[in-house]
Amino acid sequence: MNYQPINLNEKFSLFEEQWKPKVIAELNNYQFKIAKIKGDFIWHSHSDTDEAFIVINGRLRIDFRDGSVTIDQGEMFIVPKGVEHKPYAEKEVQLMLIEPRGVKNTGDEAVNEITAENNVWI
Amino acid sequence: MNYQPINLNEKFSLFEEQWKPKVIAELNNYQFKIAKIKGDFIWHSHSDTDEAFIVINGRLRIDFRDGSVTIDQGEMFIVPKGVEHKPYAEKEVQLMLIEPRGVKNTGDEAVNEITAENNVWI
Numbered sequence: 001m002n003y004q005p006i007n008l009n010e011k012f013s014l015f016e017e018q019w020k021p022k023v024i025a026e027l028n029n030y031q032f033k034i035a036k037i038k039g040d041f042i043w044h045s046h047s048d049t050d051e052a053f054i055v056i057n058g059r060l061r062i063d064f065r066d067g068s069v070t071i072d073q074g075e076m077f078i079v080p081k082g083v084e085h086k087p088y089a090e091k092e093v094q095l096m097l098i099e100p101r102g103v104k105n106t107g108d109e110a111v112n113e114i115t116a117e118n119n120v121w122i
Numbered sequence: 123m124n125y126q127p128i129n130l131n132e133k134f135s136l137f138e139e140q141w142k143p144k145v146i147a148e149l150n151n152y153q154f155k156i157a158k159i160k161g162d163f164i165w166h167s168h169s170d171t172d173e174a175f176i177v178i179n180g181r182l183r184i185d186f187r188d189g190s191v192t193i194d195q196g197e198m199f200i201v202p203k204g205v206e207h208k209p210y211a212e213k214e215v216q217l218m219l220i221e222p223r224g225v226k227n228t229g230d231e232a233v234n235e236i237t238a239e240n241n242v243w244i
Binding site for chain 2: 002003025026062069072074076078100
């Protein structure tokens with residue numbers, strides 16, 4: 001039997017909305033999510049988990065209270081737990097997130113209008 | 123302060139040896155490892171964890187007892203825990219693995235001459 005790999009660009013072609021992470025795979029209790037983002041997100045942190053960002057297409061900047069990191073295609077960065085951060089993209093960036101199942105995109109902030117629905121598979 | 127992203131191709135340029143995964147990042151108790159592989163590995167499984175394969179450059183085939191999956195650049199696959207598998211690459215492939223800290227490359231097989239040293243950072 002032929003098993004099918006997960007093709008990231010194919011998955012990105014299936015949706016256009018921004019800031020709404022979609023789950024594409026699970027590894028134990030961790031999820032791989034892809035998202036398209038453009039513009040500024042809100043300041044937030046995740047008090048109980050690190051968060052991995054891998055840029056697939058484009059350029060992402062993550063601002064911290066004491067600086068920033070610019071992540072280009074083929075690059076990744078781990079935001080340590082508890083660290084306040086604010087993702088930003090001048091042009092649309094396509095990225096992959098890896099974090100435990102159940103983590104909210106807005107972290108420890110109260111649920112608000114930009115909190116994305118969780119566990120949406122594509 | 124400017125934080126530095128992890129550039130995957132830059133990391134691959136730092137070593138030539140095959141079949142020896144190098145750790146490039148940690149996410150909670152999980153590790154991101156990169157490896158160059160060519161040829162046939164041994165049949166093995168990991169009884170207590172899934173294993174993520176992301177192909178960065180080249181083409182990887184993973185054989186299972188009942189079939190196989192071919193994973194090209196920009197594609198990924200999760201091998202479920204307990205499933206016997208054998209990675210194979212006709213030409214050298216550069217890939218990223220994600221799995222809990224401490225997982226041996228040869229899984230549940232007894233340590234042998236192809237068991238790689240663990241927790242080697244690059």
